[in-house]
Amino acid sequence: MPPKKQSHQVTMALPAGEAPVADLGKMLGMTGVNLVALKKEYDSLTAAQRGEIVPAVITIYDDRSFQLQLKTPPTSFLIKQAVNGSKTLTRDQLRAIAQRKLPDLNTVDIDAAMRTVEGTARSMGVRVS
Numbered sequence: 138m139p140p141k142k143q144s145h146q147v148t149m150a151l152p153a154g155e156a157p158v159a160d161l162g163k164m165l166g167m168t169g170v171n172l173v174a175l176k177k178e179y180d181s182l183t184a185a186q187r188g189e190i191v192p193a194v195i196t197i198y199d200d201r202s203f204q205l206q207l208k209t210p211p212t213s214f215l216i217k218q219a220v221n222g223s224k225t226l227t228r229d230q231l232r233a234i235a236q237r238k239l240p241d242l243n244t245v246d247i248d249a250a251m252r253t254v255e256g257t258a259r260s261m262g263v264r265v266s
Contacts (some may be wrong), residue, residue: 144168145197150211153183153191160202168197177201181208190214209241212257228266 145168151160156179175195182205183191188193192208209215215237219230235250242250255265 141198141200143196143200143204145195147195147197148208149184149191149263150190151179152190153186153189154180155187156180156183165195165197169193169201170197170203171201175205179204189218195247209238212238212254213261216258216261216263224263226263228265231255231258232263244262 145165147158147164149164151157156176158172158176161176165172165175172264179193181187189210191210194206194208196204198204198208198247200218212234215234217228220226231251231254232247234248235254238254239245239247239250244253258265
């Protein structure tokens with residue numbers, strides 16, 4: 138059996154545990170993939186993260202099968218969630234966000250990851266103390 142050939146790859150940021158079929162249809166309808174099966178798989182994989190935005194890289198193959206690769210929530214989302222309306226992020230919160238984002242960053246050094254998150258926070262107008 139020859140290897141599957143990739144026909145499409147899309148990255149979508151969807152609400153965890155409740156992916157809207159309409160959004161999936163807009164981006165993936167032309168591929169012919171089974172949107173209901175895709176939604177069910179995404180929802181089951183992200184059910185524990187309800188209330189968060191979880192990006193997914195969706196790879197569609199020429200036989201209309203698919204593969205999901207989940208990413209960590211966007212840094213800006215995690216910062217907003219941590220500050221909860223205030224404009225200050227503590228060092229402990231910064232470290233927690235950096236540790237969570239580490240798998241998706243291009244570093245394995247926690248200090249470099251913290252600097253990256255801190256830069257995002259500054260660009261959002263959030264002070265790190």
